[in-house]
Each structure stands twice: as structure tokens, then as C-alpha cells.
Amino acid sequence: MCKECGCDTHGTAPNLSKRIEVIENLLSENDRQALHNREHFDALGVTALNLMSSPGSGKTSLLEATIEALAGEMKIAVIEGDLETENDALRIRRHGVPAVQITTGMACHLDAAMVHDALHDLSLEGIDLLFIENVGNLVCPAGFALGQHADVVLLSVTEGDDKPSKYPVIFRQASRVLITKADLLAHLDDFDPHRAEDAVHRLSADLPIDVLSAKTGAGMAGWLDWLRALRR
Amino acid sequence: MHEASIVSGLMRILLDHAARHGVRRIASVTVKVGRLRSVEPRALIGCFEVFAEDTIAEGAELLVESVPIRGRCDDCGAEMEIAGFVFRCDRCQGGRITVTSGQELYIDSFEATDALS
Numbered sequence: 001m002c003k004e005c006g007c008d009t010h011g012t013a014p015n016l017s018k019r020i021e022v023i024e025n026l027l028s029e030n031d032r033q034a035l036h037n038r039e040h041f042d043a044l045g046v047t048a049l050n051l052m053s054s055p056g057s058g059k060t061s062l063l064e065a066t067i068e069a070l071a072g073e074m075k076i077a078v079i080e081g082d083l084e085t086e087n088d089a090l091r092i093r094r095h096g097v098p099a100v101q102i103t104t105g106m107a108c109h110l111d112a113a114m115v116h117d118a119l120h121d122l123s124l125e126g127i128d129l130l131f132i133e134n135v136g137n138l139v140c141p142a143g144f145a146l147g148q149h150a151d152v153v154l155l156s157v158t159e160g161d162d163k164p165s166k167y168p169v170i171f172r173q174a175s176r177v178l179i180t181k182a183d184l185l186a187h188l189d190d191f192d193p194h195r196a197e198d199a200v201h202r203l204s205a206d207l208p209i210d211v212l213s214a215k216t217g218a219g220m221a222g223w224l225d226w227l228r229a230l231r232r
Numbered sequence: 233m234h235e236a237s238i239v240s241g242l243m244r245i246l247l248d249h250a251a252r253h254g255v256r257r258i259a260s261v262t263v264k265v266g267r268l269r270s271v272e273p274r275a276l277i278g279c280f281e282v283f284a285e286d287t288i289a290e291g292a293e294l295l296v297e298s299v300p301i302r303g304r305c306d307d308c309g310a311e312m313e314i315a316g317f318v319f320r321c322d323r324c325q326g327g328r329i330t331v332t333s334g335q336e337l338y339i340d341s342f343e344a345t346d347a348l349s
């Protein structure tokens with residue numbers, strides 16, 4: 001074999017193909033960044049929660065009701081993720097809570113680097129709970145760790161009660177599932193909370209579920225107690 | 233389209249390893265994708281074709297090997313494949329299952345060819 005260029009001087013086809021083993025996680029960079037975020041949260045004693053759901057399932061309304069319910073008890077900060085607009089961060093700030101809006105442009109999920117950038121604009125000094133409201137989407141956000149301590153997945157009663165079966169990955173990953181807008185159940189005859197709970201429990205038998213209404217406050221107690229327990 | 237984020241990670245790792253091995257051309261790349269990852273193989277392959285353009289991986293084949301979900305029952309210890317995303321033990325009907333595979337998302341290997349083209 002020719003040493004200069006690797007060609008075969010004898011005229012037969014060179015066979016220089018070789019398999020190179022790699023074994024490296026495709027999301028290793030995001031995972032590294034998420035770990036860094038987590039260290040930052042832990043150093044400051046902040047509990048971080050990643051809120052995920054379809055668009056319009058009531059994540060921001062839940063946060064508004066939660067902020068009001070825990071006022072004077074816990075210090076809360078919020079990172080909002082949307083493709084466009086500051087609307088959600090403005091809603092949160094009206095409750096006197098610091099909020100940073102991430103606009104992802106075309107990206108369908110938050111990633112750890114986006115959250116890290118947002119942290120530069122948000123002082124976590126003295127904060128107990130940081131809510132990270134992910135982009136409304138039941139697929140992509142599940143794959144990207146942000147450094148959170150727990151994942152909360154919302155399902156509103158205006159969606160189908162079989163949604164956990166249709167989007168199993170994100171519901172399986174949840175630390176807690178909230179069935180929201182329960183005040184509308186009286187007007188709906190096709191959403192059965194028990195069917196939704198069964199669908200969640202087929203994915204994870206012991207997964208805690210609250211059926212609640214941020215609007216009326218009904219069913220909020222379990223959720224609020226869980227948040228309090230996370231801080232202990 | 234989270235596949236684009238995943239493929240950008242893939243390209244970074246792939247080109248880094250190729251440079252370390254002095255590879256001049258990549259013929260194929262094998263990735264393992266667990267079924268708990270919500271990654272669509274066709275979208276992954278489509279993104280890869282675009283991201284590989286004008287690199288030493290242009291035209292390379294992306295082989296996506298799907299990894300089934302497997303779990304172990306926390307109650308009776310039985311090991312099983314989880315079909316249809318129903319996490320329930322075949323043996324004792326318990327619902328507490330620890331996932332043992334199906335979360336994979338990694339580049340396994342690539343085929344390098346240094347033949348001049």
C-alpha cells in the first residue's frame with residue numbers, strides 16, 4: 001500500500017473501512033448543562049419544578065393561583081417558555097413575583113442552556129420555589145433535562161381523558177399529574193376523571209394525581225401540600 | 233422538531249470522534265434510540281441528511297436501532313418487555329415497574345472509510 005495517500009498500488013480496491021465505537025449520549029451537552037443548573041439551584045436552596053402540558057391547559061393560571069395561595073409562606077420565581085410574546089411573564093409579575101420570559105422562536109421545548117441564560121436575568125437569592133413553565137407541547141419538552149427537581153404534567157378536562165395513553169412518555173416521566181379546569185367538568189359529558197386517572201396509572205401505578213380548578217380553588221390543597229412537602 | 237436538537241448533538245460528537253481518529257470520510261452512523269425517547273427515526277434521518285451536508289459525513293447512512301422498553305417489577309422481581317406502554321407486571325400484576333431499558337439515546341459507532349473519493 002502506498003504510504004503517501006493510502007491507495008492500493010497493486011490495483012485492487014482498497015478496503016480501509018473500519019468501525020469506530022463511540023457510545024456517547026446525544027444529549028450529553030444538554031445533560032451537562034442541566035447538571036450545572038441543578039448545582040446552582042441546590043447551592044441556593046431552590047426547588048425547581050418543570051411544568052409541562054399541551055398549550056392552553058392552564059399552566060399560567062395554575063401558577064397565578066399557586067402564587068396567591070402561598071403568598072407570605074414561600075418565595076416564588078417563574079421562568080416562562082413560549083415561542084413568542086412576554087404575555088405570560090407579565091401575568092406572573094402582576095402578582096409581585098419575579099418572572100423571566102424565554103422566547104424560543106421556533107424551538108418546541110426549553111433546553112438547559114436556555115434556562116441557564118434566563119437565570120442571568122433572575123435573582124434566586126431567597127427564593128424557595130422556581131417554576132419553569134415549559135413550551136406547551138406534550139412531546140418534545142420531555143426529552144430535555146433542565147436541572148429540575150420534579151416534573152409536573154397538566155391535563156385539562158377540555159382535552160381527552162385518553163391523552164395520557166396517547167402521550168405516554170411525558171406522563172410516565174411526571175412526578176405529579178394535575179387534571180386542571182375541573183370547574184368545567186359540569187359542562188362536559190365526555191371527560192371522565194377516573195378514566196384519565198386509570199390511563200395515568202397504567203403508565204405509573206403510584207403516580208399522584210390532583211383534580212383541581214385554579215379558578216375556584218377546588219382540589220388545590222393536595223397540590224399545595226405537595227409543594228410544601230418538597231420544601232421540607 | 234426536537235430531532236434537530238438531537239442531531240446537532242450527534243454531529244458535534246461524530247465530527248469530534250472522526251477528527252480524533254483522523255477519519256476523512258464517514259460511510260454510516262449507528263444510533264440507538266429507546267422507545268421512551270419519543271424520537272421519530274424518519275425525522276432523525278431527515279435532519280441528519282441536512283446537518284451532514286458539506287461535512288465528511290455527507291451522504292452517510294444513519295442507521296437507527298430502536299431499543300424496546302424493558303422493566304423489572306419492584307414487587308416480584310420479574311423482568312419483562314413493556315408492550316403498548318402498559319407498565320404492569322406479567323407475573324404478579326403489580327404496577328410498580330423500574331425501567332431497565334428504553335431510555336437510550338446514544339451514538340453507538342460509525343463506519344469510517346479513508347478511501348479517496
